[in-house]
Amino acid sequence: MRLSRYFMPTLKDNPSEAEIVSHRLMLRAGMVRQSSAGIYSWLPLGYKVMRKIEQIVREEQDAAGCQEMLMPTIQPADLWRESGRYDDYGQEMLRITDRRERDMLYGPTNEEQITQIFRDSVRSYRELPKLLYHIQWKFRDEVRPRFGVMRGREFLMKDSYSFDVDKDGARRSYNKMFVAYLRTFARMGLQAIPMQADTGPIGGDMSHEFIILADTGESEVYCHPDLLTFDSFNADVDFEGDLQPIVDKWTSLYAAADEKHDPGNCPVPADQLITRRGIEVGHIFYFGDKYSKPMDAKVTMADGSEVFVEMGSYGIGVSRLVGGIIEASHDENGIVWPASVSPYDVGLINLKAGDDACASACDGFFSQMKAAGLDVLYDDTDERAGAKFANMDLIGLPWQLIAGPRGLKNGVVELKNRASGEREELSFESALSKLTA
Amino acid sequence: MRLSRYFMPTLKDNPSEAEIVSHRLMLRAGMVRQSSAGIYSWLPLGYKVMRKIEQIVREEQDAAGCQEMLMPTIQPADLWRESGRYDDYGQEMLRITDRRERDMLYGPTNEEQITQIFRDSVRSYRELPKLLYHIQWKFRDEVRPRFGVMRGREFLMKDSYSFDVDKDGARRSYNKMFVAYLRTFARMGLQAIPMQADTGPIGGDMSHEFIILADTGESEVYCHPDLLTFDSFNADVDFEGDLQPIVDKWTSLYAAADEKHDPGNCPVPADQLITRRGIEVGHIFYFGDKYSKPMDAKVTMADGSEVFVEMGSYGIGVSRLVGGIIEASHDENGIVWPASVSPYDVGLINLKAGDDACASACDGFFSQMKAAGLDVLYDDTDERAGAKFANMDLIGLPWQLIAGPRGLKNGVVELKNRASGEREELSFESALSKLTA
Numbered sequence: 030m031r032l033s034r035y036f037m038p039t040l041k042d043n044p045s046e047a048e049i050v051s052h053r054l055m056l057r058a059g060m061v062r063q064s065s066a067g068i069y070s071w072l073p074l075g076y077k078v079m080r081k082i083e084q085i086v087r088e089e090q091d092a093a094g095c096q097e098m099l100m101p102t103i104q105p106a107d108l109w110r111e112s113g114r115y116d117d118y119g120q121e122m123l124r125i126t127d128r129r130e131r132d133m134l135y136g137p138t139n140e141e142q143i144t145q146i147f148r149d150s151v152r153s154y155r156e157l158p159k160l161l162y163h164i165q166w167k168f169r170d171e172v173r174p175r176f177g178v179m180r181g182r183e184f185l186m187k188d189s190y191s192f193d194v195d196k197d198g199a200r201r202s203y204n205k206m207f208v209a210y211l212r213t214f215a216r217m218g219l220q221a222i223p224m225q226a227d228t229g230p231i232g233g234d235m236s237h238e239f240i241i242l243a244d245t246g247e248s249e250v251y252c253h254p255d256l257l258t259f260d261s262f263n264a265d266v267d268f269e270g271d272l273q274p275i276v277d278k279w280t281s282l283y284a285a286a287d288e289k290h291d292p293g294n295c296p297v298p299a300d301q302l303i304t305r306r307g308i309e310v311g312h313i314f315y316f317g318d319k320y321s322k323p324m325d326a327k328v329t330m331a332d333g334s335e336v337f338v339e340m341g342s343y344g345i346g347v348s349r350l351v352g353g354i355i356e357a358s359h360d361e362n363g364i365v366w367p368a369s370v371s372p373y374d375v376g377l378i379n380l381k382a383g384d385d386a387c388a389s390a391c392d393g394f395f396s397q398m399k400a401a402g403l404d405v406l407y408d409d410t411d412e413r414a415g416a417k418f419a420n421m422d423l424i425g426l427p428w429q430l431i432a433g434p435r436g437l438k439n440g441v442v443e444l445k446n447r448a449s450g451e452r453e454e455l456s457f458e459s460a461l462s463k464l465t466a
Numbered sequence: 467m468r469l470s471r472y473f474m475p476t477l478k479d480n481p482s483e484a485e486i487v488s489h490r491l492m493l494r495a496g497m498v499r500q501s502s503a504g505i506y507s508w509l510p511l512g513y514k515v516m517r518k519i520e521q522i523v524r525e526e527q528d529a530a531g532c533q534e535m536l537m538p539t540i541q542p543a544d545l546w547r548e549s550g551r552y553d554d555y556g557q558e559m560l561r562i563t564d565r566r567e568r569d570m571l572y573g574p575t576n577e578e579q580i581t582q583i584f585r586d587s588v589r590s591y592r593e594l595p596k597l598l599y600h601i602q603w604k605f606r607d608e609v610r611p612r613f614g615v616m617r618g619r620e621f622l623m624k625d626s627y628s629f630d631v632d633k634d635g636a637r638r639s640y641n642k643m644f645v646a647y648l649r650t651f652a653r654m655g656l657q658a659i660p661m662q663a664d665t666g667p668i669g670g671d672m673s674h675e676f677i678i679l680a681d682t683g684e685s686e687v688y689c690h691p692d693l694l695t696f697d698s699f700n701a702d703v704d705f706e707g708d709l710q711p712i713v714d715k716w717t718s719l720y721a722a723a724d725e726k727h728d729p730g731n732c733p734v735p736a737d738q739l740i741t742r743r744g745i746e747v748g749h750i751f752y753f754g755d756k757y758s759k760p761m762d763a764k765v766t767m768a769d770g771s772e773v774f775v776e777m778g779s780y781g782i783g784v785s786r787l788v789g790g791i792i793e794a795s796h797d798e799n800g801i802v803w804p805a806s807v808s809p810y811d812v813g814l815i816n817l818k819a820g821d822d823a824c825a826s827a828c829d830g831f832f833s834q835m836k837a838a839g840l841d842v843l844y845d846d847t848d849e850r851a852g853a854k855f856a857n858m859d860l861i862g863l864p865w866q867l868i869a870g871p872r873g874l875k876n877g878v879v880e881l882k883n884r885a886s887g888e889r890e891e892l893s894f895e896s897a898l899s900k901l902t903a
Contacts, residue, residue, distance in 0.1 A: 036533050036596055038587035062583055064538050065570070070583055071536040073598075079536075096473050099508040099516075101501050101620045102539060102603060103560075103572070120565045123540075125572075128557045128607045133502070135540070135562075135572075146499055146507055150475035159473055161510075166539060166603070170565045183538045 032408045037074050049245055051355035052177030054364050058424045067174025067182030077372040082350050085216050086187045093209040093268045095160040095189050100142050102166055106132035108141045111324050121169045135168035140320050143190045148326035154194045158202055162189035178352045185348040191341040199315055199339040203235050204272040206313050206343040210239050215263035218367025224284040235315035243356040246306030252284035253297050308353045315341040364425030365448050373406040375464055376426045380433030382411040387434045401465050430460055469845045474511050486682055488792035489614030491801050495861045504611025504619030514809040519787050522653050523624045530646040530705045532597040532626050537579050539603055543569035545578045548761050558606045572605035577757050580627045585763035591631045595639055599626035615789045622785040628778045636752055636776040640672050641709035643750050643780040647676050652700035655804025661721040672752035680793040683743030688727045690719035690734050745790045752778040801862030802885050810843040812901055813863045817870030819848040824871045838902050867897055
């Protein structure tokens, strides 16, 4: 993509409304624009990142045997009356009346809807287990939307739902999602730590939040020091095999966020306990027959008996992750994208767009890089060099390939690594083979 | 995908609520389930088709130089008050009041929103032309939602918006979308005919509906007989070149849908005029400064003067196309998917799941077909053969590879072409090379 044609309205100054660094950088880099409080339009650069995150989430859900579908955003209130949550949910639910005076709502979550679909279609234990997911926009009418896309009102989530005939099956489904989540976040370059979370009246140990560490995180988290030494988990996995050892390893050491942590009852001595800031990016939760019972979702077993299905739900905040990754990976000059979610693989900077020889060399580099399979953002504008450097640092692509008349005369370009700041002079061919290695 | 694990709840009987064939077949094939009037959940099989359609639309928009972004579903009413459409829109607009008593709405379209984004970001003629698009859920509170996903309330659309400094530029943008639409529908196996459409107070010739012919179509369409002999257009195109000859060719012969057609004023003699039923799947529209003027979206020209930008909008009904393609391509046994949008490339039928040798041969075929890059739906269930045939015909994959003990003894499988009904006995290897040719 040529920057001269790209719709990427960057801002030179820090927008005053942005309280946190990811919000500030997303506005400055032209990734999003606010539409109204807590509701954003995603401009091309930001949308490209979100789609990459979405695709990683999708691939890992598919690998775990979860099947993709899509439920609508607008749900009938009657469905929520069946579960009893319509009155309980409070003002965060965006309630709507349609032209025929029917009560509707913009889904804040989808347990009721998936339970309805399940009970209308599945009759026999033989059809279980089932793991279904969708990636859809949700709405929570937060009283104080803030932190940009981190706590918006309209937000994109992946949620999965599992259906099993008994608790052993439910645990196997839970473990699949646990391991899929470890892999998902590792692929995004994140160290996400599973932390104990509230199970409410269900009890047990099957509720975990996945939290990434960032100094600017929203909540305080507490964990055993050794947990920070674990390598992030991205091994190949047989999802039909026994995943319990992986789950056991990652839950063997204490980790909890502030609403769960109890200083008086913590197994890690206070002088060893690590305290950090963190951002929740996923939550997995087993809730048994909480919905299947009131909504009558049951299957017939081999012996003719009927059982309410055991369910769990598993969420990942897709739009929130765009901000979360920036919180975890930036410096004073801007964003530092992990390669897997970077909007482009590399930025090509023509230092002197007015110089015909330099422009034509850069056009050639652009073609060759694209032909080699690289996704390139090519700064072909006539901005001055300093502004181009600052801009490219701001948007945070992993590599910058910089070409100017002086270097070209000597047959070299400059290759800059955004994360380390290291620069190297080398031939274009060497740079290209480095980038495609 | 093994059918035994797949969430594809087919129906044996025709659902009484379905008036048209696509609705009937989508319910029977387990592609969708109604959530409430005009609002559907997309089950895995249906969602897979919709995503293929969406991806074709995306690729052709990108090829035409249109940049993808995403605007939210919920918009502030104030934006629509600026254009004057908030009061005009009527009851089809789903109006919402949030917890702070602000007037909001679920976007039925996005002209206001994109105009706001443009005017807040673009200042100079040098940044034009710009073509931006998004693929997003919309809501129109139809008084009588019906025909399944063909006239739903919540529906997925691609819409693009063009911004140019003058009418010549606007025509170039219009032509890009015109040609992109020809290519888009051709890739889906559809013959879509551009037909004159109302331009309202704008006047001129820059409004076309793209209509596919189907006996069950919603509207009557009229056209010159020779138009039906045109090959659908899918040639490679230089979108920066002159597209007028292509547009001229496709608009040289009369074609109009009923709301535009005037029998008293038709250039085609009545005895030659073709009358058919059709389904609108796209609409492109130039509207000049209809929004840029009231919303003050202007750019500064080289001479310092300011001009309101010339805009157009270009829609494709993505979820509607799922139904539209079925209307145009089905027979008495079910759906007949064009290969490019088929949920799977081929269905593999094990005629006798209880037979170990047959099951193990089929498992091997499944692995080999996947390894060859085919996306396979493998009926490994223990249903009887007749039910499997009917089911596979119903869901309409282009090919069926059928294996049973008798054929395997002779070293052959059967390959069936869904569209023609032709069956052929051949070795598995020959079948595989035919499928991957």
